[in-house]
Amino acid sequence: MNSAVTTAAGAPAGLLDRLRERWRARRDRWLTSGRFRERASRLALTRPVARRHARELFDLVSGFVYSQVLLACVELGLFERLARAPLTADELAREGRLPLLGAQRLLEAAAALRLVERRADGADGAPRYGLGPLGAAMVDNPGVAAMVRHHPVFYADLADPLAALRSERGGQLAAYWSYATSAAPGALADDAVAPYSELMAASQPLVAGQVLDAYPLHRHRLLLDVGGGEGVFIAHALERTPALRAQLFDLPAVAAAARVRLAQRGVLERADVSGGDFTRDPLPRGADVASLVRVLYDHGDERALQILRAVRAALAPGTPLLVAEPMAQVRGAERLGAYFGMYLQAMGSGRVRSAAELGALLRQSGFGDVRELRTAVPLQAGLLLARAA
Helix, strand or coil, X not given: CCCCCECCCCCEHHHHHHHHXXXXXXXXXXXXXHHHHHHXXXXXXCHHHHXXXXXXXXXXXXXXXXXXXXXXXXXXXXXXXXXXXXXXXXXXXXXXXXXXXXXXXXXXXXXXXXXXXXXXXXXXXXXXXXXXHHHHCCCCCHHHHHHHHHHHHHXXXXXXXXXXXXXXXXXXXXXXXXXXXXXXXXXXXXXXHHHHHHHHHHHHHHHXXXXXXXXXXXXXXXXXXXXXXXXXXXXXXXHHCCCCEEEEEXXXXXXXXXXXXXXXXXXXXXXXXXXXXXXXXCCCCCCCEEEEECCHHHCCHHHHHHHHHHHHHHCCCCCEEEEEECCECCCCCCCHHHHHHHHHHHHCCCCCCEHHHHHHHHHHCCEEEEEEECCCCCCCCEEEEEEEX
């Protein structure tokens, strides 16, 4: 019997791979030819593809400018202002303490990016601007706004991208996310953990709703959230599930902030909050469901395995574990790898993994029955469900 792998059509897989590579080599020769690109832009059949490639390449060249336009709008509170009423460049100049030309340029740039849009001119003939579809999505979205305000630290590390790629220690982000590279994260002081803890708390609602929609917790009585930050995820879980109790485990300084936040949300009496180092200290026991929400991708494989083994040691066989975080090779969210790959390089720790790679780590650490759960917006949250073996 021929043991070669075949496709449904019967062709050997190796032959198909060779044919694909031959086609890609020919395609590369065409696309790297200026003469071919010029002809493709003129022919009716290939013109749409040529234009799309030119537009996508221009977006890559201009991406930094786009992000800075967004940052300027966020810093000015422009989207919230436009949610109340459209305005003119003159009004923006006065309210934002900008020269008129600067206000005009910002509004025109934001309109080109669909953050704002041109509306009917005012009585004096001056152009008026209201919310665009992307700007509207920024209103009442503190998590995205917090990330936009945080990005200047990231941009500083990428000012010399080759230097960032050559560094094994990270840059300013390594100091910002101090726990990820610290040899003794449990000893970090409040002022070392407060900035990243607040950022995570601001952006966590984007993920919490999607995780809880994909895996409702009404069948469970006690949730263990490991690396739970300031408690935003378990607050959402407790508010959705009145019969649920929760355990939160994070660094001592973060756990103290979690107690305050959970008390403000009115759910502290249903939560047990513990502080410690999850790579060294035993985790609380007794939970019938556990979660790791945006934890593993901050760490390399060795430390990720430490965390997963600590979680496994705290769970009875058959207990489900939810792993929610950005994942590589997700259809519709392919650019996550580019963003988080460079972010984690600047941070000096961690990596974005595919569902298959995470599944392998889970199995190595004592979990089985690993499967992927669909979330509404994979760009914000990928989700795996596993069970303690």
